[in-house]
Amino acid sequence: MQTKKPGLLKSSLLLSIVTLIFCNFATADSMRFSVSNKLSPPVPPYQWYDFCTSSYQGFNKELYQRLASDLGLKAEFIESKYAVNATDMQRYNLELIASGQTSFSLSHPAFIKDSSKWVVGAQPPLNFDQVIVILAERDDIRQLADLQALMGTGVDTTSDIHEFKKIGLDLQFKEAATLSEALQTVSRGDADYWIAPKFLALNLIEELALEGQVKFSHLKVSTLSDFYMVTSTTERNRQLINQIDTLVVKYREAGYIDFLKINALKTWLSNKSCAQQGATG
DSSP states (O other), X not given: OXXXXXXXXXXXXXXXXXXXXXXXXXXXXXXXXXXXXXXXXXXXXXXXXXXXXXXXXXXXXXXXXXXXXXXXOEEEEEEOOOOSSHHHHHHHHHHHHHTTSOOEEEEOGXXXXXXXXXXXXXXXXXXOOEEEEEETTSOOOOSGGXXXXXXXXXXXXXXXXXXXXXXXXXXXXXXXXXXXXXXXXXXXXXXXXXEEEHHHHHHHHHHTXXXXXXXXXXXXXXXXXXXXXXXXXXXXXXXXXXXXXXXHHHHHHHTHHHXXXXXXXXXXXXXXXXXXXXXXX
């Protein structure tokens, strides 16, 4: 049996130690974020994959990069498995954190099943001002209970149904393939209402030239409104979450969060055909 020479053994051991140290430094100098699979349906303006430039796009990606940069770290994006809807995207992104492949992702607290295994930030980078879009000629909706007698619409309404059930309301929705389709469904009178982030509804109404055909109900609604940064329970990640919360407050005060959302929406509207190539090409 052939044995390794002592010098060769020492060299191999030294190489292993150096490699381990290098990997640890690489991990310490980066922040790994969960991103949705490039073939999953786009969720504009928050996340989608641009097949023309082979790059991730959207609010989430821009926020992740800025956070990492301001913390003196490098942002790395790790894809989750293919998902057919936004709910599965959330679950699969969190699975990457649970398995140790990534460390951070934006998520709603409703997806956190065991709080002892997660650290959730205190400041939501995504804070939606939700509105109910209805036909301009329709009488206003006066209370949430009235929604039970109406037909709503939306993209992947599972989360909305779940949230309203928590307050004792059983709502019915007609699924739409896209956000634009949801708005157009209301404008045609094929659905009674659409619950959406206000800034998104405003931009789509302008894009589709539906001013005067739809309006916002005066009824206030808040479902799935706040998304927080979520991470695992390591000490390093706990410290980073605290720093992220501080940065989020500064971003919000400076108007940077709104800037990112509007800029991401403009990017989507000008390049959305590049997000469809994965399904067709």
